[in-house]
Amino acid sequence: MNLAAHHLEVLGGFHCDGDPGLPEGTQTLLLLGPKEPGFWAHIQAHADWTHPDPIDDWSRRTIGRIACDLGAKALFPFGGPPYHPFYRWALRTGRVWESPVKLLVHGSQGLMVSFRGALALKTRVEIPPPQARPCDSCPAPCLTACPASALGAQGYDVPGCHAWLDTQGQPCLSGGCLTRRACPASAAYARLEVQSAYHMGRFHKVG
Structure with a gap:
């Protein structure tokens, strides 16, 4: 899973089995987001940047391809309603929390944290360990x-x-x-x- 080539990183994940709202057979959910520095320049250089919704289109195409290569399912925070519960999923990772102003906060990205998609894997893989809440x-x-x-x-x-x-x-x-x-x-x-x-x-x- 070469996320670095796309300037993406795993912001958190959790193990699951039979969770409602996830594709059948999902064992691990990994939340993906931009990795800076580099993401902004990378995405602006793609042909998708000329689209009406360039970042969503790029995310759908790029993360969708990664999911196919892994035999996984790509899930996105856009494209609804209905929308996938990324806020709730993020809180389950132990690396993203509710901030004092109720927005999500990440240990290294702070209140700038954003998710471009998630990978629903049918295998249990190592996930980033929990961190201390910066707040x-x-x-x-x-x-x-x-x-x-x-x-x-x-x-x-x-x-x-x-x-x-x-x-x-x-x-x-x-x-x-x-x-x-x-x-x-x-x-x-x-x-x-x-x-x-x-x-x-x-x-x-x-x-």
């Missing part, structure tokens, strides 16, 4: 970073976020969500501001 030793700057007060201990006020982006928007639209960027683990992750700005633009356009 347990963090002063939680994410709780007060949102200029629209749309992200806090109460969770995510999506309409409030869109309303603020409509009337003000900066610097979130140009550099990515300030709450995500406030996370110390996010700050240590090699995610480019232009990439975060792209996703913010897609999110606000859809919203």
Whole structure:
């Protein structure tokens, strides 16, 4: 499984047997996400980048091919409804947690964590071991970073976020969500501001 060639990495996984919602016979589920630095340049260089939904199309094609090579099933967080429960799956890995603002947080990617797909394997393979939750030793700057007060201990006020982006928007639209960027683990992750700005633009356009 040559994930490095596609600038992907296993962000977590868990063993399972007969879990509802997973393909029959699934023994291991591995969650895949971008590996930076390198993912952003890699995906922009592909022909898929000219598509209306370039990252989803690239993910479907690339992870689908990896799954076929392994005799596995590729599952994706997009393409619904219905949607696969990636949030719940991530919490089962012991490497991704619910943050103080309810967004998922990863040990090395912080609040920038994202999933491009999952591999449902019919064999039990080694999975990354659990880690300590980074939020347990963090002063939680994410709780007060949102200029629209749309992200806090109460969770995510999506309409409030869109309303603020409509009337003000900066610097979130140009550099990515300030709450995500406030996370110390996010700050240590090699995610480019232009990439975060792209996703913010897609999110606000859809919203």
